[in-house]
Amino acid sequence: MAESDGQEKTEDPTGKKLSDARKKGQVPRSKELGTAALLIMASSSLLFLGGYLADAFIVMMTDLFTFDRDTAFDPKQMEVMFATGIAEMLLPVAGILIILFCTGIIANIVIGGLNFSTEAMMPKFSKMSPLAGFKRMFGTQGMVELLKSILKVSVIGCGVWGILHVTFEDILNLSSTPLSASAPRSLDMLTWMFILLCFTLIVIVVVDVPYQLWNHNKQLKMTKQEVKDEHKDQDGKPEVKARIRRLQMEAAQRRMMGEIPDADVVVTNPTHFSVAIKYDSSRNGAPIVVAKGVDHIALKIREIAREYEVPVMRSPQLCRAIYHTTDLDKEIPSQLFVSVAQILAYIFQLEQFRKGKGKRPVALPAEFEMPDGFKY
Template sequence: MAEDSGQERTEEPTSRRLQQAREKGQVARSKELGTSAVLLAAAVALAMMGPKLAQALASIMTNLFTIERANIYDVDAMLRVWGTVGSELMFPVLGIVTLLALVAFIGNIALGGLSFSTKAFMPKGNKLNPMNGFKRMFGTQALVELTKGIAKFSVVAISAYTLLSIYFEDIMQLSASHLPTNVFEGLNLLSWMFIILCSSTLLIVVIDVPFQIWNHNKQLKMTKQEVKDEYKDTEGKPEVKGRIRQQQREIAQRRMVAEVPNADAIVVNPEHYAVAIKYDADKAAAPYVIAKGVDTVAFKIREIAREHDVAIVSAPPLARAIYHTTKIDQQIPDGLFIAVAQVLAYVFQLKQYQKGRGRRPTPIPTEQPIPEELRY
């Protein structure tokens, strides 16, 4: 899309983009990290297993250079020699190979983590295009790899020359030593030189790892249009989401309005606001709101209240205060207790009067005791 629209990839990759890249096997990797880890592991393994390996080699050479007359005519002597060689070398060689295999696995997943994707094995037609091949050969990535190759060769060559210059006299003195002393000394010297030489490759790793992370992030960067398209795919189109929210509001309103017949009183203002209040001592310690609305919804609440003979009380300040401070199925604030109690008392007395059991109640006062912070 970036090529079609002409937009630059300036946006950081989203979590979905990163997840899709991982599913395709596209993660940040550093070959230099894996190579350096294996080389260092080999050097350390040689230092650890060197003495045992030297003993095994010395024992093998002693057996091979000591030939008894009976073995010359024994056709099975060669098989026994190979069995001795295998038994002597098995433990040190197996230890080195096991350590190298473990470090090779860890070194290759240290950057980017463990990732397995079948999509990475699928054949791609663009790989067969010769022009794409030439672009890869002479592109920026090829130039980077060439630079790294030259840098690795230079670092290793300079380190090797420096080590040979430092240990030249020690190497030459090995020829003057006797078996098996020269073997042990040679392996010890070789192991330390190998460790130092492999450590020099860490200089390339320190440069390559940040570069691979940066390059991977750069390849996954997105255009502004791609970010918008992804947001639409994941979150849905704004008009669709708006329609869904509208339907949810309508469903919630229908459920809310259906509770109006159960209200004890409807507090109104007198046309724009309507709040349905109910007091149930078994459910809550204070009166709570079961429905509320403005304009059209308020008109619907009043209409249903008249159909079911629910008392409608005009108290504009109280209606506005309850509407703005209390949610559905929530108890009214403490500051409105007295005002609501007056309304409910008036409604209960009115019901008793309508049944012929008392005198007509006094209308509630125009100004209810509502705190300033709850007035709207």
């Protein structure tokens, strides 16, 4: 079916489309499956419980029509006999009704599953429109229902004719048979007639169930644009996602900049890269990277370091090696322990010298020798 924009519904429904349809009560259902299951189970119940039902019927009829003169003229006995007759039939009839009740529920949720929708219960004025009714009546669904009805009548009619043709003489002979024998016999014949007729409905079910599944999927098919719009709505618009990522990056940068005043040293490229390192002796681990950045962020790291008097050391190769190999809040690789340890030792000795507690430390080399795999 073409949409107003010219696109055809060629795409299978997405999970969200199916979920929304279920909320509206739009699930595949087969009335023919429910009807056939009920009738087949009813006939099967009569087959297995028919003898019990026939015996109860004979007892009930015997009790109701066997009485003396005093009972016939006693109004109270009428109520007692009626209650006794009902009690005789109650148990077998109740068993059959319970079986049919359970079958009706199960058969109707086999296709589409159990679904409860308050939205489907709400009245829709569009269904009250005569024009909409004519469209449904003469539309594709109406034609399908008409064809199913014709097929159903044809199949059941042929079945009835065949059964009556075979059992006609037996049915006539029942009138000359005593009640004790005719009741079970007639019920047995009725049961098998019922079973044969019910099984003819399987032909309708075999046609209807695949059609209902196909028609449900067809009604929910989507255009390519609808699929794209749904993905966009679920994933978020690109500009919104970009803004969220930008805000997340800004928040992460603020947290990172807040760690710089507690760093022990900032190693620089010195122009394009900056890495802030902190060593916590209580953790018994390697120094960790608390901040790192390039270009503008690298410059900002150096500005904050100078503002809070964090030592800034120039070591281009070591700075690049740490930047490319170590994530934030992670320990530096073991291959760089020696170089970083020399810088931290130099910073510590320099602080002691400024406090007058030691000698001026020997200046560090302009570059440290980087191991293979750490040269950037």
